[in-house]
Amino acid sequence: MILAAIAVAEALHAAGGGPAPLDGPRAAAIARPAVEPLRTTGGSRAATTDGRISPAVAPLRHARRTSGVPRRLEVAPYRATITGRGAPSGTLPVTITVRSPDGTPRGQRATRADRDGAFAVGWFTDARRMRPGDVIEVDLGEGDPVTLVIPTVTARTEPDADRVSGTAPPGAIVEVVPRRPRAPTVTTPADGGGGYAAVFAGLADLDLDASGEVRVALAGGHRILVDWSAIRVRMNLGGPLSATVTGARGQPVRVVLVDGDGHPVAMTDEPPDPGAAPDDPHQTLRAGIAPRDALGQRVAAEAADGLWVTVGDDAVRLTVPRLDGTVSLDDDRVDVRSDPGRRVSITVVSDPPTGAPPPSVEVVADARGEARHAFAGVVDIRFQDRVVVETSIAGHVAARSIYLAGLSLDLDASRLQGVWPEPNQPLRVSMEPDSGTPVVRDTVSGHDGRFAADVRGPDGHGGPAPGGRIRVHALADPGRGIGLVVPELTLAADAERDRVDGRATPGGDLRLTLADDRGDRKAPHDQAAGAVVPIAADGSWSADLRPAFDIRAGTLIQAAYRTAEGHTVSRSRRVAWLNVQHGGAAVCGHGPPLSVATAVLHDATARIRATGVTRTDTAGRFSLVLADALGRPVATRAGDTVIAAIGPEAVRQVVPMLAVDVDWAGMAVTGRAAPGAELVLRRPAGNCGDTLWSSTTAIVVDSDGTFRLSMASASPGDGVEVAVLGADGHRAYRPIVRPRIRVWTDTRRIDGRTAALSDVRAVLWRGGQVIASADATADAAGHYRLTPRDTAGAAAAPRSGDTVEVAASGARETVEVVPLSLDWSEGDGITIGTTPRRVVEVELRLRDGRSIWLAAVADGAGAYRLRPADVPSRSTWSLSDIVRVQASTDAARGSDGGAHTIVTASGAPGIPDPYDPNPQPLPGRALLPWAGLRAPPIRR
Secondary structure (H helix, E strand, C coil): CHHHHHHHHHHHHHHHCCCCCCCHHHHHHHCCCCCCCEECCCCCCEECCCCCEECCCCCCCCCCCCCCCCCEEEEECCCCEEEEECCCCCCCEEEEEEECCCCCEEEEEEEECCCCCEEEEECCCCCCCCCCCCEEEEECCCCCCEEEECCCCCCEEEHHHCEEEEECCCCCEEEEEECCCCCCCEEEECCCCCEEEEECCCCCCCCCCCEEEEEEECHHHCEEEEEEECCEEEEEECCECEEEEEEECCCCEEEEEECCCCCEEEEEEECCCCCCECCECCEEEEEEECCECCCCCECECCCCCEEEEEECCEEEEEECCCEEEEEECCCCEEEEEECCCCEEEEEEECCCCCCCCCCEEEEECCCCCEEEEECCCCCCCCCCCEEEEEEEECCEEEEEEEECCCEEEECCCCEEEEECCCCCCEEEEEEECCCCCCEEEEEECCCCCEEEEECCCCCCCCCCCCCCEEEEEECCEEEEEEEEECCCECCEEECCCCEEEEEECCCCEEEEEEECCCCCCCCCCCCEEEEEECCCCCCEEEEECCCCCCCCCCCEEEEEEECCCCCEEEEEEECCEEEEECCCCEEEEECCCCCEEEEEEECCCCCEEEEEEEECCCCCEEEEECECCCCCECCCCCCCEEEEEECCEEEEEECCCEEEEEECCCCEEEEEECCCCEEEEEECCCCCCCCCCCEEEEEECCCCCEEEEECCCCCCCCEEEEEEECCCCCEEEEEEECCEEEEECCCCCEEEECCCCCEEEEEEEECCEEEEEEEEECCCCCEEEECCECCCCCECCCCCCCEEEEEECCEEEEEECCCCEEEECCCCCEEEECCCCCEEEEEEEECCCCEEEEEEECCCCCEEEECHHHCCCCCCCCHHHEEEEEEEEECCCECCCCCCEEEEEEECCCCCCCCCCCCCCCCCCEEECCCCEEECCCCC
8 A cells, every 4th residue: 555655656756857746636737738717708617628618517697797896816725715806895795616627516605895895715625725627716796707717836845956946827927935034036937838946046045944925927817826835844753753744835745654775664644734834824734743554553763764755746855863862860861872973962851840941952973873961960850851862854853752751659549650661571569668568569561661560558458658668670680670769648628718738748849730520610611720839848738729729529639749759659539529310320429539438319208219339449439320129220310319428428419300302313402400500511421420531511591491402413322411510519410322233243242322221122123024122221321232032032143134223212223234254363364354345443452451453444355354464564563462353344324324333353352341231350350551451361
């Protein structure tokens, strides 16, 4: 795929004598003969291949009187903007239509000219920019419409020659205007072949910061504007390669990484963006461009690789330099390795920032490519700081950041994390308390050097206490390690006085962060606050947050203590918060970590209907299900009250009157609640108390007790949550979920998500007949799982061509089963069978706990194959590392065009499936250090 793309680009480059255009329509337009761009003798027209105007687009209009004022257009096709001037009016409407050369409409906008006759529109075509050959028709409200065919205009910047060149209609007058003080405009005609060149030698120095505008004058006073700019590249090394590219505005960007022999390793194509860079209207700035290999994975660049960057008509080829370094904290020394004689800048970025400019020096690598600098006396380099080394490549920049990660200790979870300099290294973590039994844990650094370890006591309880000593060292080299003395760190919140205080070991830095994500009108944008808090000599600290922050139920308080060496120790608390599911059985919230949480459901007469008990986790979160004496979930009703004891605190929430109806087709939420009640609408609807990646809208119920909200479309499995906030900050919430269906082709399983505790019925159709069905009840989170059975009770497996219909929570969804098969055994290649050209999402679970996600496209025979030779040479994994494969594809037909999925899997069990209403614990789990998750056992 990459080789083919490069071959095409090189062929076009060779044929055209310059950088190849990146899109087909534009390439075709370059070869199109010059056309007369202006026609004002009728209605809409389309450009023919010989440059004439065809009347095939729209019927002719009757001629209308004109004011006699010249009507001119100024078109910037790659900015997708059109400006113009007609008769002064202030009242006449202006309609602008853009059509493809064949007459197909690409976009239309309506506006009004001002009293001077001027108008402007932009960003309205389907591809957010116009293309050569497109036809612009402007109806100014008087006279015949003005019709303009966009000619081919290109601009290539040549900084070494101080020249801007390109193509324009033959004979057209071209003005090249630099964006530089006192730099002259160069005017030149396009020659008979359409070429032009504006030479600035002796007039202005066109360096890598040069940019400007090409203005091409057309018949009738119209103009075409095209931006030009030199390319500037900043490549970020040290890990997967990323690049920041600055170039001409509105142009596509291609970045290709090649090895030392010129063979493509990774590439990416970024579509055109008409937006301008923050400080230059003629440039676009594209940050975080990450080339990917043939399997869609990011790769690291190596010394002597090539980075080829193309922006529109400009191109640059760079060689990746050697650039690396190490930091010694003992003497604040930075050692750099680069190419001999290369100049390298070293900058120390402190965390937190000191307020002064970061100290920076420039060194020159010796004949061995080495250089060093000691910052002693200038800055004390600590863990959590960052050292940036940079070097120039013909004006472009290569940079590498050296992160001094150090250790991070979560006192609540008794969890230690860090980054070891080498990946896949066996490590030993030891904790020696002032008294008691030492704790020893062995772990392994991940592929990126990250590691983690649980440092609870030997009995699984307790954790690091002040004065305890933690050390991490390599098993192969016990003398090489990192140490941390556990500091004192406590915190407590006073919601009445909006005050937080606690204790911390003097000599460190304490940073306090508070956040509130309830989404009500008092906090429309997730109110948050942060402060650096001084620590008194006796170890006490306090922060008075009035009037900046209102501490209330649900407020999250996080304290991060940085030791003198730079390690981080953290603790968090959330003010007790109760969430009760309206019409469901879920209760969740926050309280003190590792404390007992109980909830009792009372009806309006104070009779107990259900109870639930659990413990909060290390972050203080809890979730439970209200159940009767037989263990059956009990749904709450309006008028009920939930009384909860969360640690030492007792809170309550009355279940209010709330009726909600969702029109999925009309994208509207309507319902009834108490007049004047404050509601919060959250999308998408998550599990109880789940606010990650959701947006909120706060409203007040009308005086008649009704409310109505519009919402964006919701795919199956998505939904909305409507919550009623109580006066004390606790809440009752009602999730409404559009049913989602997953059909597993390797088993007889059908699962999905719907509203909590909903009755679910699934019917399996084959050949127009019902062959099996099943009934189930969704759990408290709305997940269901069932197996269809025929009239004899035998389980029936869905097959290709079958239709699965699921009815739940008042909605009905259907999905047609498409072919999907998987052939794989551990250490072998993978073959997926489906329909031709279908896209299949493939998850490869690796032995070390990582997941590789591939977007596989089946060939013309409906097969996708992954063989050992298909894994790119720079991948950090191989087929022998795979322990599980899961493939899924959007359904061929469904109520929402493909949000339901067909799934198949093979191999070791994955992380517990969220659709399993009764997930079973997996034995033999190993710690997954970099994600804080637990990996599944590996079947051999």
